[in-house]
Amino acid sequence: MIDVQDLHKSFKQQVVLDGASIFFAEGKITTILGGSGSGKSVLVKHIIGLLRPDSGTIVVDGQDLETLDDRELLQVRKKFGYLFQDSALFDFMNVFDNISFPLFEHTRLKRSEVQHVVAEKLRLVGLAGIEKKMPSELSGGMKKRVALARAVALDPKIIIYDEPTTGLDPVMTDTVNDLIATTQEALGITTIVISHDIRSSLRISDFLGLLNEGKIVEFGTPEKVQESEHPMMRLFLAGIERAPVSKS
Amino acid sequence: MNYLLAPIAALGRVIITFITETGSILILLFLALRNSLRRPYRFKLILEQMEFIGVNSMGIITLTGFFTGAVFALQTGKVFRLFNAEGYTGMVVGISLVRELAPVLTSLMVAARAGSAIAAKLGTMRVTHQIDALMVMAVDPVNYLIVPRFIATTLVMPVLTAYFDFIGILGSYVVGVVLLGINEGIFVYRIEWMVDVGDISHGLIKSSVFGALIAIISCHKGFYSGGGAEGVGRSTTEAVVLSSISIFVADYVITALVI
Ligand SMILES: Nc1ncnc2c1ncn2[C@@H]1O[C@H](COP(=O)(O)OP(=O)(O)O)[C@@H](O)[C@H]1O
Ligand SMILES: [Mg+2]
Numbered sequence: 001m002i003d004v005q006d007l008h009k010s011f012k013q014q015v016v017l018d019g020a021s022i023f024f025a026e027g028k029i030t031t032i033l034g035g036s037g038s039g040k041s042v043l044v045k046h047i048i049g050l051l052r053p054d055s056g057t058i059v060v061d062g063q064d065l066e067t068l069d070d071r072e073l074l075q076v077r078k079k080f081g082y083l084f085q086d087s088a089l090f091d092f093m094n095v096f097d098n099i100s101f102p103l104f105e106h107t108r109l110k111r112s113e114v115q116h117v118v119a120e121k122l123r124l125v126g127l128a129g130i131e132k133k134m135p136s137e138l139s140g141g142m143k144k145r146v147a148l149a150r151a152v153a154l155d156p157k158i159i160i161y162d163e164p165t166t167g168l169d170p171v172m173t174d175t176v177n178d179l180i181a182t183t184q185e186a187l188g189i190t191t192i193v194i195s196h197d198i199r200s201s202l203r204i205s206d207f208l209g210l211l212n213e214g215k216i217v218e219f220g221t222p223e224k225v226q227e228s229e230h231p232m233m234r235l236f237l238a239g240i241e242r243a244p245v246s247k248s
Numbered sequence: 249m250n251y252l253l254a255p256i257a258a259l260g261r262v263i264i265t266f267i268t269e270t271g272s273i274l275i276l277l278f279l280a281l282r283n284s285l286r287r288p289y290r291f292k293l294i295l296e297q298m299e300f301i302g303v304n305s306m307g308i309i310t311l312t313g314f315f316t317g318a319v320f321a322l323q324t325g326k327v328f329r330l331f332n333a334e335g336y337t338g339m340v341v342g343i344s345l346v347r348e349l350a351p352v353l354t355s356l357m358v359a360a361r362a363g364s365a366i367a368a369k370l371g372t373m374r375v376t377h378q379i380d381a382l383m384v385m386a387v388d389p390v391n392y393l394i395v396p397r398f399i400a401t402t403l404v405m406p407v408l409t410a411y412f413d414f415i416g417i418l419g420s421y422v423v424g425v426v427l428l429g430i431n432e433g434i435f436v437y438r439i440e441w442m443v444d445v446g447d448i449s450h451g452l453i454k455s456s457v458f459g460a461l462i463a464i465i466s467c468h469k470g471f472y473s474g475g476g477a478e479g480v481g482r483s484t485t486e487a488v489v490l491s492s493i494s495i496f497v498a499d500y501v502i503t504a505l506v507i
Contacts, residue, residue, distance in 0.1 A: 048384055074386045082384040088377035102385045 001026045002047060002158070002190070007056035008214075009042060016042050018214030019056075024158075029184055029191040031201040033236060034211035040194040041085075043211065044160050047192070048080050049073040061157075078106060081151030081159040081189075085166060087143040089135040089150070095122070096131035099150045106154060121149040124186065125179060141172045145179065152183065158190040159183070165197050173197070177204050198236045202226070210236070276390075276471070277464045280398045283390045290396050297400030301362040305408060308357050313412040316349055317341060317419030325428045334430050339438035341420040346443055350412040351451045352499055355405065355458035359491035363466040366397055367487035370470025371480035379471070394471065398463040405459030406452040413448065454502050461498060462491045 002024040009017040016039040024030045034040045045051040046058055049065050058065045060076055068076065089098050099118045103109055109117070122128050125145040135143055144164065151159060161180060165173040177200045184191045195201050201208055202222045210218040210225070212232045218225060226237060325337045370393060373379050382389045417439065424430045469487035473479050 050380065050383055074388070077384060077386040080384060082381075084377050084381060086377060088381040090378055090381070091372075091376070102387075105385065105387055 001061065002192075003057075003059045004043070004047065005057045005059075007043070007046060007058070008054045009039075009046065009051065010054060015214055017046075017053075017056075020211065020214060020216050022209045022216045022219065024190055024192055025207065026190050027184075027188050028206040029180070029193060029204055030207040030209065031193040031195050031205040032209050032211055032216075033195060033198060033201060033233075035232075036196060038211050039214060040211055041162055044162065044192060044194060048077050048082060048160070078154065079157045081154070081156035083144070083147050083151045083159070083161045083164060085163040087135075087140075087147040089143055089147055091135050093135075094131065095127075095133050095135070095138075095146050098135070098146060099153050102150065102153045117153065118149075121153055122146075124152070124183065125149045141168060141175070144168075144176060148179065148183070152187065152189075155187065156189060158192065160192045160194070162194045163196070164193065165195065165200055173200060180204055196236075198239060272472070273464060273468045276394070276468050279390050280394050280464060280467075283388065284395050284399060286391065288391070290392065293392070293396035294400050297396050298404050300365075301358065301397075301401055302404035302408060305358055305361055306411070308361060309354060309408055309412050310415055312353055312357055313350070313415035314419040316353060316412075317345060317416030317421075318423045320344065320349070320416075321420035321423040321428070325424055325430065329428075334424075334428060335434040336438055337424045337428070337430060338417075338420060338435040339442040341424075342417055342439040342443045343447060345416040345420075346413050346447050346451045348451070348499070348503075350409050350416060351405075351455035351458060352495060354409045354412045354455060355462060355495045356492055358401070358405065358408065358459065359462045359466075359488055359495065362401065363462045363491045364484045364488050366463070366466040367470040367473070367484045368480060370467060371473035371483045374471060374473045375476055375480060389471070394464075394467045397467055398460065401459040401463035402456055403459075405455040405462075409452055409455035410448075413451070450506065454499060457498055457502065458495045461494045465491045465494060 004020065004022045007017045007020045008015075020039075020043060022030075022032070022043075032040050032043060042051060046053055046065075047060065049068070053066075061079065063076060065073065065076065090101070093101070096115075096118055099121055100114045103114045103117060107114075118131060119128065122130065125148050127142060127145055127149070130138075130142075130146075135146070138146065164176050164180060168176060180191065180193065181204050183189070193201065193205065202225075205222055207219065207221060208225045209216045210228075210230065210233050212230070218228050218230045218233050220228075225233065228234070228237075320341045321337055324340050325334050328334045328337055328340075370379070373393070379389050379393070382392055421435065424435050425432045466487040469483040469490070470480075473483040475482070
């Protein structure tokens, strides 16, 4: 369970978060929607302690991040898996070394056990047997899935997906969405998705929050959020209705 | 009024940039030093970096070392011949090489080859979020990326410099004894007479300081790189330029302090 209360964050003059509050329920998929540059990534970077807030509180599993020093923050981070928008695989390591990296860093597993875990995670993302490949040999969608395998290598309690479907074609988008849902089901992890893809979000989320001008202005189940009168949410929802028209 | 103030404002900006940059490098140096004492100790990464920085620089050090010694012997030999003193050629070349030329030129070569590679590598990792990836996987990037490069460069520089000493003197021997026909016994005897352990260690210790400078400056440029591929290119150039300048400044300061 993660509770964010009244988060404020500015970079120099630019106010990015201006009193954002949101709640992430255990074992559920919660999506943060918002236009690009609205501060979605900044918000989740606070949750894993990559950024420190100007003011406000973040509580992860009962621990107030404010009170933790750098080393304790490292411990908190081990609870998280994080899937970057651009995958952020280590380009100088092959797939096996990428996925096994957190295992060798944070566990005392033997090499044979690590090989076993890596094979299992690759199977989970539908890419069994590509351990020897380098990231440069993989397509964008495959990289994303390898990055997901790496993000869940340590069986995190919480996983964050930063724009998992941005820039993917419709088929790949559905594949990744299914993957998010199956990963959540298979591992029962608390899932945080950042997105501006309302169609995917409505399909997979248990809860949605809309970030606008530094605040979460709308929060609720997909059914509730679709009824929203907030102009920004109407714009997002109108995007779906417009989509078939713009095709012709 | 603006005409008068503009240059002052510009000067002020330069000074502020210089101070912030220096401060930021010193903070990273502090973090790196503190972190070198902390677990996990990454011996494998240190060895990899020593190989990358050291072994892979041998070729270029061999060439520059040999030709530096050779051309220096050619010049001094020609002048000393005017006084019938060409026997002193080896000694002058030897002492200059060991105390100044070897540490400075080796460091410049390493700055150009390894410093640029370090900045490019860390810069690329920064702009493609690989450094963020380390952080979210609860791995301290200073410990994983900077400490091994810092230790490796600092340790490897004296070895490369000693090798430069040897190759440089070999180059001067080839020119002095083989080409200019200086008596071999006198040539070698004068070097031994002039150059002592103190001179050699003076050069080696300096080179170690230069190595630390190259490492921390190049790591800093790469680590705080921004602005996409273009930004990485800029950081790489700045790493080499700043490392090279700081080598000359540090060389003067250290030499002035010990002489
Ligand atoms: N480390 C940073 N330093 C300065 N500005 C930043 C930083 N991170 C993000 N920003 C700014 O904050 C705003 C929100 O960014 P971000 O959270 O990445 O948006 P998005 O909602 O698209 O993920 C952007 O204008 C961005 O330029
Ligand atoms: Mg973002």
